[in-house]
Structures are given as structure tokens and as C-alpha cells.
Amino acid sequence: MKAMSEAGAKYRLNVSFLYLGFVMAAAMPLSGQVVSRPQTLLGTRGPSGSPTVIVSRSVTADTGACPPIADLCCSSIIGSVEISWTPTACEFDQLDIRIDGTLVATVNGAVSSFSWPQAVPGTTHFVEIVGSCGPVVRTVSCAICHMCDNEFIRGDCNDDGVVNLTDAVFSLGVLFAGGGPAPCLDACDATDDGSHNISDPVRILGFLFSGAQPPPTPSPPACGVDPSADCLGCDDPNCP
Numbered sequence: 001m002k003a004m005s006e007a008g009a010k011y012r013l014n015v016s017f018l019y020l021g022f023v024m025a026a027a028m029p030l031s032g033q034v035v036s037r038p039q040t041l042l043g044t045r046g047p048s049g050s051p052t053v054i055v056s057r058s059v060t061a062d063t064g065a066c067p068p069i070a071d072l073c074c075s076s077i078i079g080s081v082e083i084s085w086t087p088t089a090c091e092f093d094q095l096d097i098r099i100d101g102t103l104v105a106t107v108n109g110a111v112s113s114f115s116w117p118q119a120v121p122g123t124t125h126f127v128e129i130v131g132s133c134g135p136v137v138r139t140v141s142c143a144i145c146h147m148c149d150n151e152f153i154r155g156d157c158n159d160d161g162v163v164n165l166t167d168a169v170f171s172l173g174v175l176f177a178g179g180g181p182a183p184c185l186d187a188c189d190a191t192d193d194g195s196h197n198i199s200d201p202v203r204i205l206g207f208l209f210s211g212a213q214p215p216p217t218p219s220p221p222a223c224g225v226d227p228s229a230d231c232l233g234c235d236d237p238n239c240p
Contacts (some may be wrong), residue, residue: 004212055142066090066131068138073231074127074218076119076146082229083127084113085140092138099127109133119146151223151239154215155204157188159238163220165208171201186226192216194230 092109155163159168173179190203206212218224223239
């Protein structure tokens with residue numbers, strides 16, 4: 001009987017420790033932790049053999065450590081400057097958009113793009129996106145010269161003035177073999193989707209050998225500026 005009583009006492013003690021561990025884990029302070037999804041927190045392990053308490057909670061991100069918006073892109077198209085970005089996991093209360101030091105708009109923190117039609121051709125404009133969340137302020141900026149884009153031939157990835165097989169080979173080398181850098185990424189974007197990826201050499205090859213439509217404007221063999229908003233740029237074009 002005594003042995004059974006001691007075993008029962010130990011069992012009750014283990015259960016007590018387990019309960020205490022659960023309570024401690026549930027009340028555990030999360031100072032300094034920043035998470036944007038449910039986080040698993042380990043509680044206290046009880047005496048020999050008792051299980052670990054696991055508590056799963058959703059924790060609101062600490063706004064004091066909220067990062068600024070990411071992937072800010074400022075680009076120029078006919079008639080406007082196009083601004084885009086990626087919102088942060090901890091959404092800002094609002095975003096102030098300042099151009100050349102003047103507040104031009106205030107948008108909701110979930111917004112990820114803005115079009116500014118007052119841009120002056122041939123002028124470099126300074127863009128700031130200021131995110132506010134309570135007392136926290138985060139700022140990112142970029143400069144864009146409106147309608148100052150260099151001319152290029154879309155598909156002419158190696159920048160030799162013509163679109164041929166070597167452009168597809170050069171494009172593949174930049175993407176997968178450590179080649180490049182490409183002198184004009186806009187020219188390598190043969191699909192005009194705003195990025196340089198595997199679809200671009202495929203588009204060039206289709207145009208050259210399968211009767212596919214030529215790449216979008218500026219289509220070969222003509223030079224021209226990019227009519228689409230993106231952040232690729234053309235640092236060293238072959239066009240005059």
C-alpha cells in the first residue's frame with residue numbers, strides 16, 4: 001500500500017508540474033520577438049519522463065522592429081512615373097508618398113503601387129515612401145529620370161544590334177551559367193514581363209525558328225524606348 005501511495009503521489013506531482021509548465025508557457029512574455037505567423041513555444045519540462053508542454057499562439061508583430069517596405073521600383077512610362085513596392089508583414093497604418101520633397105498622396109498600408117502623372121520629361125524626380133505605424137516611421141527612396149530611357153532592340157540580349165541565335169545563347173548564359181552582366185536587361189526581357197527569365201530565350205528562339213510573333217515593342221529590328229513600367233533598365237544600349 002505504501003508503495004502504491006508513493007507512486008500515486010509521484011503521479012500527482014508530475015501532473016502538477018505538467019500543469020504548471022503549461023501555465024508558465026501560456027503566460028510567457030514575448031519581449032523582443034517578432035513573428036508574422038503562429039509560433040511554437042516550448043514550455044517547461046517536468047520531472048523525469050513528463051512530456052514537454054507545447055503552446056501554439058499567433059503573435060502580433062512588434063511594430064518597433066517593423067522593417068520598411070521592400071522592392072521599391074520607380075520606372076518611367078509615357079505620361080507618368082510608376083512606383084511599386086512590396087508591403088511588409090507588419091502592415092503600416094499609412095504610407096506617405098513624397099516626390100521632390102512634396103507630399104503628393106497618402107495611401108493605405110496595404111497598397112503596393114502608385115502612378116504619378118505630373119512627372120516632367122527630362123527631369124529627375126526624387127521619390128520617398130514613408131511608412132507610419134504608431135510612433136514608428138520607415139522611409140525608402142529612389143530617383144527616376146522621367147522619359148530619359150535609353151533606346152534598345154527587344155531581344156538583342158548581347159547588344160550587338162541584331163536579334164539572332166547568339167542572343168538566346170547569351171541570355172541562357174546570364175541566367176544559368178554565370179555569364180554577363182547583360183549590357184541592357186530591358187533588351188533581354190524578350191517577353192516584356194518586367195523580368196529576365198527562361199521565357200525570354202524561349203521567346204527569342206520561337207521568333208527566330210518557329211514563326212512566332214516578334215518580341216514586343218521595341219520590336220526588332222527597330223530601336224525604341226520601353227513602353228512598359230519595370231526596373232530592368234538599359235545601361236549600355238547599342239542603339240544611337
